[in-house]
Structures are given as C-alpha cells and as structure tokens.
Amino acid sequence: MNLNVDLNGLLLKNPIMPASGCFGFGKEFSQFYNLNELGAIVIKAATGEQRFGNPTPRVAETSGGMLNAIGLQNPGVEGIIEKELPFLQGIDSPVIANVAGSLPEEYVHVAKLLNEVDRVDALELNISCPNVKEGGVQFGTDPRQAADLTSLVKQATNKPIFVKLSPNVSDIGEIAEAVEQAGADGISMINTLTGMRIDLHTKQPIISNRTGGLSGPAIKPIAIRMINEVRNRVNLPIIGMGGVASSEDVLEMLLAGADAVAVGTANFQNPMICKEIIDELPQTLMKYGFQSIKEVRNSRCLN
Amino acid sequence: MISDLRVMSNDEIAFNTYEMKLYGPAVAQYTMPGQFLHLRIGEGYEHMLRRPISIADVDLIRNVVTIVYKQLGEGTAWLRSRKPEDLINVLGPQGNGFNVNQYSQEHLIVIGGGVGVPPLYYLTKQLAKNNKVTAILGFQDQSSVFYEEAFSKFSEVYIATNDGSYGEKGFVTDILESQQLTNHPYYACGPTPMLKAIQNKLDGVSGYLSFEERMGCGIGACFACVCESTNQQGYVKICQDGPVLKAREVIL
Secondary structure (H helix, E strand, O other), X not given: OOOOEEEOOEEEOOOXXXXXXXXXXOOHHHHOOOHHHOOOEEEEEEOOOOEOOOXXXXXXXXXXXXXXXXXXXXXXXXXXXXXXXXXXXXXXXXXXXXXXXXXXXXXXXXXXXXXXXXXXXEEEEEOOOOOOOOOHHHHHOOHHHHHHHHHHHHHOOOOOEEEEOOOOOOOHHHHHHHHHHOOOOEEEEOXXXXXXXXXXXXXXXXXXXXXXXXXXXXXXXXXXXXXXXXXXXXXXXXXXXXXXXXHHHHHHHHHHOOOEEEEOOHHXXXXXXXXXXXXXXXXXXXXXXXXXXXXXXXXXXXX | OEEEEEEEEEEEEEOOXXXXXXXXXXXXXXXXXXXXXXXXXXXXXXXXXXXXXEEEEEEOOOOEEEEEEXXXXXXXXXXXXXXXXXXXXXXXXXXXXXXXXXXXXXXXXXXXXXXXXXXXXXXXXXXXXXXXXXXXXXXXXXXXXXXXXXXXXXXXXXXXXXXXXXXXXXXXXXHHHHOOOOOOOEEEEOOHHHHHHHHHHOOOOOEEEEOOOXXXXXXXXXXOOEEEEOOXXXXXXXXXXXXXXXXXXXXX
C-alpha cells in the first residue's frame, strides 16, 4: 500500500515519525532498525547555547504515561549541527529540527543557523515546552505572541515551519488560527500537559522541577479532541501526537484530522515501536476498510 | 538486545528484597559486571517506563541471569508477582560496566549499599580471580541484609547497618575508617548520598561509582538520567556513559 504523505510540500514515504525529545538525534535508535524506515526524523530541541536542563529526577511514571521535566538539555544549535546532524547524513528520511529559545531573538538565531544546513528539511517551532522558566510555553499560550514569533522565524528561514502547540490553553483553535495567519506551513500537536506527582514517602514532588509534562496513552483522548478541533478551524497540515502506541492509534489520529503522526513516549516502552507501527499500518487500514491514506482523509471525522 | 527471558525463580531473600533468576539464549551476552537490564513492566500501556535493574550474577553455562530488586512501587510489585515460566521482556545488557582486568595482585575494596550490593557480587566473583577483595556492605537493619554468605566465598566481608541491629552500627564509610581501608582502589554502588560520602572519604584514591537513577529510555536518547561531570561536555548519561563511572569524572 502506498503510504506517501505530502505535508504542504514536505514529502514523507509514510506518515510515521518519532516525536521530538523522545528520540535524541536518532543515533541510539539506529541500533534497533534502519532509520530510513521512518517517514521523518524529528530531533531534540535546539537552543542558541548549550543547556544542561533541570536537576534530576526528571521523569516519573504515571498510570498509562509519564511526567518529564528534562528542561531542554541540548548541546546548542552549533553543537547539534557539528556533532549530531552528520550521523543523519546517510539517511534519506526528512529531518525536522525542533527550535526553542528564551527570547524571540534566540529562536531566530537558531532558525537562521539551521536554515544553512541541507540535512534539515523543516523546522518545528517549540512554543510549548512546559519545563523551562523562560520562553517555551510562554509563546504558546497567547495567540498574539504565537503569531508574532511564527512570522519572525518565518522571515529567518526558507524551510517549512511546523508550529508545535501546547494543550495547556483554553482555546487551542485560536492559537492554531493565529499561527496559520502568521505564515506557518503546518502544525504539530500536542505537546505535554503540565502535571505533578508526590512521593508518599518523602511527601515531596517526585520530579525535582516539581511539575513535568504528562505524555503517553493517558493523554491520547485529549490529543484526539484537540486535533479534531484544530482540523475544523485551519487548513494547514497537522502532525498529530499524544499517546500514540499502535497502528490503531495512528488511524484514530488520521480520522481526527492529522496528516502525519508522531510517536513519543511509546519509544521508551518499546524501542522498535515506530518500525512496528509502519509495518502494521497497511493491514490496520485495510482491516477498517481503507485502501489508502487518501481514503482515510476522506473519512475524517469533521463537524 | 531486546529479548524475552523466562523466569526460573523469584524469591524473597530479605525484607521486601527479591532475587529473580531468568534464563534464555540472550544471557550469553551478559558478560560484563555492572551493566543493567531494562525490564518491561506489565501488559498493555499501564506502565510506559521500563525498570533498570542491575545484573547480580550470570551463569554462562546454563544461560541464567540473577537480578535482585526491592519492592517499592507498582512496577516492582508486578515483578514480585512473576511466577516460574513467565516471560519478561528485557532490553539489554545496557550501559558501561566495571573493567575487571585493570588490576591484578591488588587489594581491592567493593562497597555496596542496599540494592546497590547486587552488581558488586558478579564483580567480586571476577575480581577475586586475580586479586584480594574486601566487601563492605551497608543495609538499613538486620532484616534487609542479604548476600553476606555469597560474598564471603570470594572476599572478606564487613556489614554495616544504620541501626546497629547487625554487623557494625553506622555507615560503610565508618568501616572504611575503622578497618583502615582508605588507600585501596575501590568500586562502589548505592544511593547517591552514599556515593558522595565515599567520593569525599576516598578523595585521591582510584575508584569507580555505579549509579542508581530514575531512567526514561535507558539507551541514551531522552536525557532523563544525567549527572554533572568534569568531562568536556559537562555531563554524563547514567544509562549510556554509566552506570559505572570513574569517581573523579562525576560531580555529586
């Protein structure tokens, strides 16, 4: 079955990719399967300078999911370009680089440097990280700021920009419309929901940042609802994510209105999950009466 | 790398502490002491994070691996309820273990605290082939003590308990002092406060520390389990660069 997907000009051989932050820069997962299998590779967030992130513990398990507060640890955009991206040189799947920062100028700086790198095919604008004090989700909760940042970064690059939306808002459709009007080429959604767990023995939060982003199957129904809401309000391609762990979940995301689907937390439970989903997807589509991705799109569950 | 191992036994050996033996062809790869297994927990999607558990011993002739875990939460409760013949999905062996060939004819010290003791057993067995080994094992109280006899086959053993209900009262660092063992190369595994105390006490002595930390992926991709380091990049990943690290390499 032809699983090709066209995200506003970004061509994928299938709709499946890992979610940013859950896949490092790809190297570790290449010991489990050939990364050419993936529809795209989304690498960990890049900031202007290297960052060491939050104190540990940075993760805690929750029922059907996990909390994380890594805090955007990364070697900085130049470190990523010099040390991490060369490994992906031999891979033909498109690379989507996640861009983060504290101030708009930092986002622009990162986007400009990544614009010069041929191996990067698109940018994912991270306006939704809940685990850093400055920047991150601050730009993702106000439609005006989200739009301003989108158009600023758009001017700094020729590469398509997918704006990654936060679910920690009251009206996600409003943010989606704002970034569409500001020139975004696509949307990726959803980032994690802010959560917290307390250790009964110590009476203190398990995560040293106190709060962390909730991900995993526990948030899937929220992701489905929000993707569907945004699908009804914007025409941009949507990379859907939030708790996807099976080919059935992928189909559900596509029916909600996603054009491609990212897999995050499930990579930790099963490092082979992306490849397994890609292998199973044709059969799953057929099982539910579809002969192609296009047929799924025509059956989207819209208002 | 990812394989299903079959449970052979799963027995309580101390208070809330269980020894599980697993077998399968993949065990043939588990030759380096100090590495860990990243165990998938439960069915379906209730538990999305694997649990990192150190290798305590390996029988390479029968392909049996031994692990020891403390039952603390729901994940380890699931492990406790595994019966012989059940399968457990194992990612590993993960991480960097102990180098057992660095010394010969030396007097070496292994220092373990609580569930940090098990990986030192597989290590001690190998070190003892060419060296004299002294084991200093710390536990909370008498009910938590395990593996004293096992260690005594390969090393001299000192036990410390926090409340003095067994062995010497106090911490492993007290025994280092009282037995004048502060000048020998050492290998330590246990909770971070213990490792920090050892790092201070044995400053200037060549040593290795093995870390416990909450992990995400367990393969070096997610940056959940990092520790500040004196190396050029400023940090190490416990799951990938560790869990065994040079004592001088980490900032605790």
